[in-house]
Amino acid sequence: MDNCTKDVTLAAAFISDILTLYNGKSDQAALKQMAAKYDLSNPMNQVPIQVYNDMCQWVESEIGEANTRLIGKKIGETAYQSMAAQKMISENPTPIEAMEALVKVASIMIQDPKNRGWEIAETDSKHIIMRRTQTFNSTLQLGLLEGLIRKTKVFSPQVSYLKQVSEGDEFDEYKIAWL
Numbered sequence: 001m002d003n004c005t006k007d008v009t010l011a012a013a014f015i016s017d018i019l020t021l022y023n024g025k026s027d028q029a030a031l032k033q034m035a036a037k038y039d040l041s042n043p044m045n046q047v048p049i050q051v052y053n054d055m056c057q058w059v060e061s062e063i064g065e066a067n068t069r070l071i072g073k074k075i076g077e078t079a080y081q082s083m084a085a086q087k088m089i090s091e092n093p094t095p096i097e098a099m100e101a102l103v104k105v106a107s108i109m110i111q112d113p114k115n116r117g118w119e120i121a122e123t124d125s126k127h128i129i130m131r132r133t134q135t136f137n138s139t140l141q142l143g144l145l146e147g148l149i150r151k152t153k154v155f156s157p158q159v160s161y162l163k164q165v166s167e168g169d170e171f172d173e174y175k176i177a178w179l
Contacts, residue, residue, distance in 0.1 A: 001171050002114060003135050005050045011109040013043035013082075017074045018055050027063060031055055046111055049135065056137035065139050072143020079105050079144070080151050095152045095176065096120075099128050102148060110134065127177040129162060138165065138172045145174055154178035 015035050022028040034055050038047045060068040079102060083089045086108075088101040099120055106117035112134065122129040132141055142159050149157040156179045163169035 001133065001135075001165055002116065004114075005048070005053065005135055008049040008110065008112045008114075008116075008134070009046035010049050010052055010111070011043060012038065012040040012045040012047050013078050013109070014052055014075055015047050015055065016040050016043065017078050018052075018059070018071055021071060021074055027059075030058065030062075034058070044109075049110065049112075053135055053137065056140050060137065060139055068137060068139040069143035069146075072140040072145075073147040075140065076144040076147030076151075079109075080148060082109065093152050095128055095149055095154055095178065096123055098148050098152050099123075099130060099176070102130075106134070121173060126179070127175055130174045130176065132172040132174070141172065141174065145176055149176050149178065 015038065019028065019031055019035065019040075022031055035047070035051055038051065039045050040047075056068060056071065059071060080098075082105050083098070083101040088104055089097050093101070103118045103120065107115065110117055116134040119131040119133055120128060121131045130145060132138065145159045146157065149159065158177050160175050161172065162175045163171060163173040165172050
């Protein structure tokens with residue numbers, strides 16, 4: 001995977017999501033400091049993705065993976081709201097519809113000269129395999145995908161790794177399954 005973050009930015013909304021989750025908590029000061037020099041007043045303002053990555057990594061190493069997954073769920077909610085507002089999904093989206101919209105939302109909210117983000121690697125009637133091609137925190141993505149698949153109201157959704165960069169694979173791949 002190409003880990004270069006040069007000239008890659010993302011919507012300030014995602015930085016704001018992280019800060020909102022820690023509003024009033026002692027950890028918020030460190031996170032605010034990481035984003036202090038960026039204008040977060042407009043959710044669509046662009047912030048370097050490295051700031052986002054650093055914030056996610058700090059949460060994972062200092063507070064724990066469970067908190068990183070919670071951030072993913074919050075970011076999934078923001079992405080879902082964007083999908084709905086832009087009419088990328090129906091009122092009751094199917095799993096494939098939600099994942100196709102995720103690919104599109106990522107390309108809108110993340111500005112990457114190399115067009116990295118998400119790819120749909122495989123689909124069938126009971127699962128989807130998603131490939132992460134950008135430097136997003138991999139644990140956070142478990143929460144994001146879980147949050148999005150739950151919006152589709154399928155029965156017993158599960159998200160798990162199939163491949164992991166941390167294990168030597170070229171990309172992280174996530175299997176989203178349901179009954």
